[in-house]
Amino acid sequence: MPQWLDDLNAEQRAAVTHGGGPLLVVAGAGTGKTKTLAYRVAYLISQGVDPGCILLLTFTRRAAQEMIERASTIVARGTSTTGRVWGGTFHAIAHRLLRLYADAVGIGREFTVLDQGDAESLIHLIRHEMGLHEKEKRFPRKGTCLAVYSRCVNSGEDLKHVLERDFPWCDEWESELRELFRRYVVRKQERNVLDYDDLLLYWMALLDRPERAAEIGGRFDHILVDEYQDTNIVQARILRGMRTTRQDIMVVGDDAQSIYRFRGATVRNMLDFPKQFSGATVIKLEQNYRSVTPILDTANLLIAGASERYTKDLWSERKSDELPRLVLCKDPSEQDDYVIDRVLRHYEEGIPLRRQAILFRASHLSDTLEVELVRRNIPYHKFGGLRFLEAAHVKDLLAFLRVLENPRDELAWFRILDLLDGVGPTTASRIVEHVEQAGGDPRAVRSFPGPPAARVGLADLAQVFDDVVPMGAKNPEAQVERIRRFYDPIFARTYENPAARVRDLISLEQIASGYRSRQQFLADVQLDPPTSTSELAASPYLDEDWLVLSTIHSAKGCEWDVVYLIHAADGFLPSDLSTGSQEEIEEERRLAYVALTRAKDHLYVTWPLRYYHKWYALGDGHSYAQLCRFFTKDVLASVEEVALARPEEKDDPGSFYDPEADIQQRMRDMWE
DNA sequence: GAGCTCTGAATTTTT
DNA sequence: TTCAGAGCTC
Numbered sequence: 001m002p003q004w005l006d007d008l009n010a011e012q013r014a015a016v017t018h019g020g021g022p023l024l025v026v027a028g029a030g031t032g033k034t035k036t037l038a039y040r041v042a043y044l045i046s047q048g049v050d051p052g053c054i055l056l057l058t059f060t061r062r063a064a065q066e067m068i069e070r071a072s073t074i075v076a077r078g079t080s081t082t083g084r085v086w087g088g089t090f091h092a093i094a095h096r097l098l099r100l101y102a103d104a105v106g107i108g109r110e111f112t113v114l115d116q117g118d119a120e121s122l123i124h125l126i127r128h129e130m131g132l133h134e135k136e137k138r139f140p141r142k143g144t145c146l147a148v149y150s151r152c153v154n155s156g157e158d159l160k161h162v163l164e165r166d167f168p169w170c171d172e173w174e175s176e177l178r179e180l181f182r183r184y185v186v187r188k189q190e191r192n193v194l195d196y197d198d199l200l201l202y203w204m205a206l207l208d209r210p211e212r213a214a215e216i217g218g219r220f221d222h223i224l225v226d227e228y229q230d231t232n233i234v235q236a237r238i239l240r241g242m243r244t245t246r247q248d249i250m251v252v253g254d255d256a257q258s259i260y261r262f263r264g265a266t267v268r269n270m271l272d273f274p275k276q277f278s279g280a281t282v283i284k285l286e287q288n289y290r291s292v293t294p295i296l297d298t299a300n301l302l303i304a305g306a307s308e309r310y311t312k313d314l315w316s317e318r319k320s321d322e323l324p325r326l327v328l329c330k331d332p333s334e335q336d337d338y339v340i341d342r343v344l345r346h347y348e349e350g351i352p353l354r355r356q357a358i359l360f361r362a363s364h365l366s367d368t369l370e371v372e373l374v375r376r377n378i379p380y381h382k383f384g385g386l387r388f389l390e391a392a393h394v395k396d397l398l399a400f401l402r403v404l405e406n407p408r409d410e411l412a413w414f415r416i417l418d419l420l421d422g423v424g425p426t427t428a429s430r431i432v433e434h435v436e437q438a439g440g441d442p443r444a445v446r447s448f449p450g451p452p453a454a455r456v457g458l459a460d461l462a463q464v465f466d467d468v469v470p471m472g473a474k475n476p477e478a479q480v481e482r483i484r485r486f487y488d489p490i491f492a493r494t495y496e497n498p499a500a501r502v503r504d505l506i507s508l509e510q511i512a513s514g515y516r517s518r519q520q521f522l523a524d525v526q527l528d529p530p531t532s533t534s535e536l537a538a539s540p541y542l543d544e545d546w547l548v549l550s551t552i553h554s555a556k557g558c559e560w561d562v563v564y565l566i567h568a569a570d571g572f573l574p575s576d577l578s579t580g581s582q583e584e585i586e587e588e589r590r591l592a593y594v595a596l597t598r599a600k601d602h603l604y605v606t607w608p609l610r611y612y613h614k615w616y617a618l619g620d621g622h623s624y625a626q627l628c629r630f631f632t633k634d635v636l637a638s639v640e641e642v643a644l645a646r647p648e649e650k651d652d653p654g655s656f657y658d659p660e661a662d663i664q665q666r667m668r669d670m671w672e
Numbered sequence: 673g674a675g676c677t678c679t680g681a682a683t684t685t686t687t
Numbered sequence: 688t689t690c691a692g693a694g695c696t697c
Contacts, residue, residue, distance in 0.1 A: 059687090091687050116686080141682095141691090196687050262685060362684045384685080424674045453674080527687070553685045575684055591685080 002046050004074055008032075008039060015250070015283045016040045022243075022277035023250040024228075024270070028314040029299070029597035030290025030559065033252050034063070037224055038070035040250060041085060044222055045075050052084040053221040055242075057093060061528040063226060063557060064088050086220070090235055092527045094199035097206070097216065099519070104212060105202050108192045110519075112406040113526050115389055119195040120146050121411055126183050132176055140170045140177070149181050153197050154232045154264030192408045199527075200234045207241030217242040227557070228253030228273075232264035240276060249277065256303050257594050259553060261587050286312055290559050292320035295603045298638045299596040302630050306589055307582065323640040324596070324603035326631065330645035331610045332567075336369045338644060339564050340376065342604060343547060346562050353379070357548035357560040359595045361573045365566065366549050373547070384551030389529035393491055393501050397508060400483045401476065401522055404468060407440040419490050420461065422453030431458075443469055460486060476521040477513040484509065552595045563599035565592075569607040569625035592630045605631075609645045 005013055012032055015025050016039045027033040037056070045051055058064040064087030072082035086093060095113070102109045114122065124142040132139040140148070148170060151162050159178055163171050170177065188195065194202065207213040223242060225231070228251040243249050255267045274280040288296055293316050300313045329335040343356055360366055363384055373380050388394055395415060402412035410432050417428040431448050438444035446462035464486045468479050484505060495501055508525070515521035548560065567573065574588030596603060611623055631639075 089687065199687085259685075260687095263687075364683080422674075426673060451673080529687095551685065577684060587685095 002043070005039075005043075008036070009287060011283055011285050011287075012036045012039070015285075016043050018250065018281060018283075021247050022273070022280035024273045024280055024282045025250065025252040025285060026254065026270070026282065027252050027285040028254055028288060029257060029594070030288040030316075031285035031314065032289055033226070033254075033285065034067060034557070035070075036285070037226055037250075037252060038067040039074060040224060041067060041071035041082070042074035045071070045082065049221055050084075051081045052086070053219065054085045055093065055220040055223045056085055056087040056226075057090055057224065058087065058226040059089065059230065059557065061088050061092060061524070067226075089528060090203075090231070090238070091196060091199045092523070094203040095523050095527060098194075098199065098202055101206055101212075101216065105205050107189075107194070107202065108406075110406045111192045111194055112402045112409045112412065113199070113523065114188070114193050114195045114411065115395075115526055116146070116196065117390060117395065118193075118411045121414075122187060123149075123180065123184060126180060126187060130176070130180060130183070132180070140167075140173060144170065145177065145180060148177060149184065150197050151264060152181075153201060154234055155266075156233045190408075191410055192406055193411070197234075200238065204234055204238050204241065207238065207244075210244065213241045213244045218245055221246065221248060223249045225249070225251040226253075229255050229258040229267050229270050230260040230263075230265040231269050232266060233269075234264070236269045236272075236276065243277070247277065247279070256306070256590055257556070257597075259556070259587060259591050259594060261583065284312070286314055288314040288316040289318075290600050291316055291597060292318045292322075292601055294320055294323045294638065295596065295599050295601075298324045298603070298635060299593055301635045301638055302596060303589070303593045304634075305630065305632060306586055308586070320601065322602065323638065324599075324605065325642055326568075326627075326636070326639045327604060327606040327642045328627075328645055329606055329608045331612065332368050332608045333372075334644055335566060335606050335608045336372045338606060339369065339566060339604070340372060340378070342564070343378075343562075346602065351561050353545045353547040355560055356562040356564075357550055357555065357558070357598065358564045358566060359550055359552050359555050359598065360566050361552060361575055361591065363551055365572060369566070370549070379546040380549050381546045382549040384554030388504065389526065391501065391504055393495060394504050394508060396491070397480065397483060397487060397505060398522065398525065400464070400468075400487070401479065401518055403442055404465075404479070405473075405519060405522065407435060407442055416461070419487070419494070420454055420457030422451055422455075422457060427451065427454060441469070473518045474516055476515050476518040477509060479518060480509045480512045552591050555598050556594060559598055559600055561600050562602040562604075563595070564604045564606065565595045566606050567608070568592075568605045568628040568631070569611075570627065570629050571625065573628045574630075589630050592628065605639070 001017075005016065008016060009032075012035065015023065015036050025033070025036065027036065041054060041056065044054060056064055056067060058067070068082050068085050068087050071085075075082065086096070088096070098105070098107070098111070099109065102111065120142045123145045127139065127142065127145070144167070148159070148162060148167050151157075151166060152159050155162065159181070160174060163174055163177075188198065206216060220242065223239065225239065230253075239249065251270070251273060253270050255270055258265060258267045274282065291299070296314055296316050327338060329338055339358060343353070346356060347353060358366065358369065366382065370380070370382070396419065399412040399415035402409050403416060413432045413435075414425070414428050417423050417431055423431070427450060431445060431450070434448045435442060435444045438447065442465040443462060445458050445465065448458060450458050464483060467482050471479055488505070491501070491505070511525065512521050515524070550558075573592060574585055578584040578588050596605075607625060607627055609625060611625055
């Protein structure tokens, strides 16, 4: 037995050295889940398993890379063979396999991927073609349509059922939606494009035939899956399909941290694992190495209120006298001041900014805070919310590469052609058709008999293709460079502040320089985009250290010395949009739990009493909030309450005002 | 048919 | 505030 196994506790070691057959590891927050997976990889390799026959499925590419790197330092054999491990997200692995097996499912090898925005645009296009936008009653918006579609395919449920339960306001459009989705699927096939869901669906379809399932599954001796509580039915079926000949599969998850129901994730996958893989061993990890006891107590109390619970409470040996603080602020601006003040104090005490994180439910909830951070010249990095890939200029640039890769990708074409003067939707459609008839060579735009106003633009565009097409599928950096020479001037007059955005283009070119294959570059950028760097309010001296701002979703799997959960007011956490059903509320509770359990040493939960409304002002333009409902009496008993604002300051009950809560607060205040 | 301007509506989480 | 869509003008 390798000596490094001594680094593990008994349960972790049992998981790492598990002999064969299916294994479910129920791992609470901070119990060394990542460590266990990394050691498992290292252990398998040390036992002679070929690294190229290990499949490690994680939630982000970064998570996979970190585990593999960690494994490689453990094995430390001089030669790093761990790089051959197949690691990545379900989507990225699906992409890789589909490049190999595209023929088997009838898709062209040069397929391109539609991100969510593209998928919505395609829905929008078809919706127009069907005349649905002309109906007297408003048809669901494109984003809603795609959400319904995605929900259906990811849950394997019928449209009717999904509409009734999750989208009741769209119920009356069932037949139109069905037709829309039918055309959407046909259109994607005609255009040789796959959306995110298709990557999983085609992977699943690939495993339909037993002999193919045996071959593809047979590539991997061992399959390891992280964050199993956030997988959906399709992903579970894929795993079963991948394990028809061997049963070596290890899944790790925590049902208390399932927060992706909106994407079809279901904890049933975890609960049913022993049924789906007979003879499964179950190991529980319950010792938390991350948080100090008071933080864990509060988190345990909060999750104890859940209506359904499967794992036991976590325990920790890390003592502390400091209770988590629940801070009532007068308004969001006081909340910002308080949080920044604390951040700086901890910084003075020696905790770097990057060991501190500010968490929130929705991306926009950090807006005012960001303004304040910029004003005070405090560097930060924001995770979640609007990302790199969603920025219009980034998508523009990628559209060129997509067209080169797959000339049938009409959405990419429309994006490019829309940039040209004198070209609108109609001309764009004709150009796409023209190129297709000319055999799909993008250079054919030159011979398109366009309107005079579009001549110059089209000629310049043709010149780009003349230069880039001969480069083939290699050297994406040079291709990006050539495209930028064409695109930069257009970009400069299209966008308000090109200076802020040009950094994105530069970093895109830099990222491209790390790739030899255009296809791989596109796939990585599209399936696991880097977080935006443009929000970085960097000062040259503090560049290596920055404060972390993150949505709770994006904070999954991370930990910090100090965590600030802001806007812990009902309506924001839980979000008003997610309180329709008990299941949704329960997921919001788990979200709160995830936020609290990110903290190692210090935890602050803040909420503003008063919110100002910038538009469609209610009454005098502000309203009063209530504390997040998950902080019940029991939970409050475990924290230190700090009131910067006094409830007496309320001068107007406002629309969110709850008289009962106010009276309780006053009763407590009488004795302070 | 392109492109501008005005109006009205809505506003989570992400691969 | 921002975005999508309708309607108007060149």
